[in-house]
Amino acid sequence: MRRTLLGVVVMGAALGIARPDAAAAQAVELPPEVREWLARDQAQRWAAMIAEGDSIFNSQSCRRCHGDNGSGGRNGPDLTDSTWVQSDGSLEGIRRTIFWGVRREAFSDPAWRFEMNPGGGADPTWAQYSSLAAYVWSLSNGTHLPGR
Numbered sequence: 001m002r003r004t005l006l007g008v009v010v011m012g013a014a015l016g017i018a019r020p021d022a023a024a025a026q027a028v029e030l031p032p033e034v035r036e037w038l039a040r041d042q043a044q045r046w047a048a049m050i051a052e053g054d055s056i057f058n059s060q061s062c063r064r065c066h067g068d069n070g071s072g073g074r075n076g077p078d079l080t081d082s083t084w085v086q087s088d089g090s091l092e093g094i095r096r097t098i099f100w101g102v103r104r105e106a107f108s109d110p111a112w113r114f115e116m117n118p119g120g121g122a123d124p125t126w127a128q129y130s131s132l133a134a135y136v137w138s139l140s141n142g143t144h145l146p147g148r
């Protein structure tokens with residue numbers, strides 16, 4: 001088999017072999033000023049995601065079922081408590097629920113009248129799925145950065 005550079009890199013990635021230069025880059029100790037600056041930048045990006053999720057959630061279909069700020073509605077459960085029935089309540093779990101929606105067979109309570117469509121009826125872009133998940137996650141976890 002002819003080995004191409006790309007093939008080797010892809011195979012290395014598949015086998016979990018870190019490229020030496022990537023490992024070296026991770027080991028670089030950043031000056032405190034740079035670390036602080038990056039942290040501030042990340043905090044701003046996180047806040048911007050939550051704000052975007054908020055604006056989609058409260059101006060579109062989500063709010064019609066889940067109520068203002070996810071406080072619970074006639075056709076959708078409260079999303080502000082920390083009880084999760086469709087996932088483990090992690091960012092990824094919440095995003096997956098929003099992506100796939102909730103079929104009737106999966107309802108935790110058969111009394112819900114309508115299924116939640118994939119995308120929650122909001123037709124989000126890829127980036128907006130993450131923003132919606134960040135916003136819903138923040139309703140019970142707070143708007144601080146995860147792990148802080």
Ligand code: HEC
Pocket residue numbers: 057061062063064065066075076077079083084085086087094097098102106107108109112114115116117119120121122132136
């Ligand atoms: C037609 C009504 C409806 C719409 C619109 C809707 N949902 Fe839902 N949602 C539901 C129902 C019903 C459930 C399932 C509740 C259950 O299983 O008890 C649910 C579940 C969820 C859950 C999982 C909650 C848990 O406890 O695990 C999340 C997260 C969620 N919705 C987010 C959203 C977001 C974000 C949007 C908008 C993009 C949205 N939903 C739009 C009705 C709706």
